[in-house]
Each structure stands twice: as structure tokens, then as C-alpha cells.
Amino acid sequence: MGTERVKAHFEEEAKEFDEMILKIIPDYDRMIDVLISIIPFGKDRSFEMIDLGCGTGTVSKRISDSFPNIKITCVDIAENMLEMARIKVGNNAKYIPADLNSFVFPQKYDLIVSSLALHHLETDDDKMRLYEKIFSSLNKGGMFINADVVLGSDDGLHNVYLEKWKDFMAESYSRKEIEEKWMSNYYAEDRPTKLMTHLEMLKECGFPVIDVICKNYEFAVWCAKR
Numbered sequence: 001m002g003t004e005r006v007k008a009h010f011e012e013e014a015k016e017f018d019e020m021i022l023k024i025i026p027d028y029d030r031m032i033d034v035l036i037s038i039i040p041f042g043k044d045r046s047f048e049m050i051d052l053g054c055g056t057g058t059v060s061k062r063i064s065d066s067f068p069n070i071k072i073t074c075v076d077i078a079e080n081m082l083e084m085a086r087i088k089v090g091n092n093a094k095y096i097p098a099d100l101n102s103f104v105f106p107q108k109y110d111l112i113v114s115s116l117a118l119h120h121l122e123t124d125d126d127k128m129r130l131y132e133k134i135f136s137s138l139n140k141g142g143m144f145i146n147a148d149v150v151l152g153s154d155d156g157l158h159n160v161y162l163e164k165w166k167d168f169m170a171e172s173y174s175r176k177e178i179e180e181k182w183m184s185n186y187y188a189e190d191r192p193t194k195l196m197t198h199l200e201m202l203k204e205c206g207f208p209v210i211d212v213i214c215k216n217y218e219f220a221v222w223c224a225k226r
């Protein structure tokens with residue numbers, strides 16, 4: 001039920017998504033810059049990457065601009081988002097409509113990225129199952145990088161994070177709209193997990209190197225090397 005609601009939401013939002021995300025996510029562009037800055041490969045190298053929950057393809061497009069010889073696969077549950085990604089990233093990439101819960105990686109990759117998508121997986125078990133698939137689908141020397149929404153480590157911290165987030169959205173939306181639309185979507189569709197839990201899950205999968213690159217209240221970028 002949760003996944004169906006998330007899919008329907010993004011099918012409907014695809015055309016407005018790029019404009020809207022800048023008003024919803026504090027420092028969205030910077031977060032993507034950070035993700036790209038730690039890709040451990042030379043600019044001219046040819047390598048395989050997959051973008052999980054690619055949305056309209058912003059992250060894939062930005063990575064392909066920096067790494068012209070990359071081969072990209074984009075996965076998303078919402079076909080309208082994938083259509084927008086195809087326009088942005090182009091026909092050289094592969095596009096796979098799929099639910100990450102049941103997704104079978106078709107091959108191994110050197111780089112696996114995801115941005116603002118994994119918090120839509122309903123439970124920690126769902127996230128763990130995906131992390132295990134990510135671990136087995138990364139080539140040795142490869143890297144997984146995730147930029148996403150997380151929970152604070154306790155309610156006190158999390159409440160501060162939520163207030164900071166609402167203050168950011170208030171630059172573009174009324175307080176009423178924030179509560180009735182964005183917070184209501186958040187409670188219905190988003191299932192963020194504590195950052196510490198993510199890191200423990202990655203360790204349990206067997207990743208030898210795990211790090212947090214940056215954190216801005218409830219938004220964080222972290223990575224795991226195989």
C-alpha cells in the first residue's frame with residue numbers, strides 16, 4: 001500500500017519535480033555536488049553506474065557531465081519520472097522501471113548511487129535487503145553513495161531537524177501548506193531511518209570502509225566502499 005502511494009505521488013509530480021525539489025530540500029544542489037565530489041574514479045575512466053530511484057535523472061545527468069565515459073543505468077518505480085530522466089540524461093543510458101524492493105540487479109557496477117529515494121522503503125528490513133543486494137552488485141574497488149533523509153538519533157534532535165526543515169520550506173510555501181501538504185506527505189510516505197542504523201547495516205553487509213561525507217540536520221550523504 002505504501003509503495004503504491006509513493007509510486008502514484010511521483011507519477012503525478014514528475015513534470016513539476018525539478019522546480020519543487022529546490023524549494024523542499026535545503027541545499028539540494030550542494031548535496032548532489034558532495035555526492036559527486038567523492039566518486040573515486042578519474043574523469044576519463046570508463047565505468048558502470050546505477051542510480052537507484054533516479055527520479056528525473058538530475059544526479060545521473062550531473063555525473064555524466066563530469067564523467068563523459070560512464071555507462072549509466074537508471075531505475076525508478078515511477079515511469080513518468082523515468083521519462084523525464086530519459087529527456088535529461090539521453091538515450092545512451094538504460095532505463096529500468098522497477099520497485100527497489102524486488103529489483104534484481106542485472107549485472108555488477110563500479111558505482112551505485114541513490115539520492116532521496118531509500119527513505120521510501122518502508123522498514124529497516126527492506127533497507128537491509130537492498131543494502132545486501134548493493135553489496136553483492138558492487139565490483140571490488142567500487143563505491144555506494146547515498147544522499148538521503150534520516151531520523152535524528154532521539155526525538156529531541158529530530159524535532160529540531162524538523163523545525164529547521166520547515167523554516168527552509170517557509171521561504172517558498174505558507175506554514176499552512178507546509179503542514180497540510182508537505183508534512184502530511186512526509187508522515188504518510190517517508191520512512192527515514194537513523195543515520196547510525198544505516199551505517200550499522202552497511203557494516204553488517206560486510207563493507208570494509210564506510211563514511212559520512214556531510215550532514216545538514218536531517219539530510220546526509222554517506223558512502224561505503226567495497
Ligand SMILES: C[S@@+](CC[C@H](N)C(=O)[O-])C[C@H]1O[C@@H](n2cnc3c(N)ncnc32)[C@H](O)[C@@H]1O
Binds near residue numbers: 010052
Ligand atoms: C524524492 S525523489 C528523488 C529523485 C532523484 N533521485 C533526485 O534526487 O532528484 C524519489 C524517487 O524515488 C522513487 N522511488 C520511491 N520508492 C521507490 C521504490 N520502492 N522503487 C523504485 N523507486 C522508488 C520515486 O519514484 C522518485 O522518483
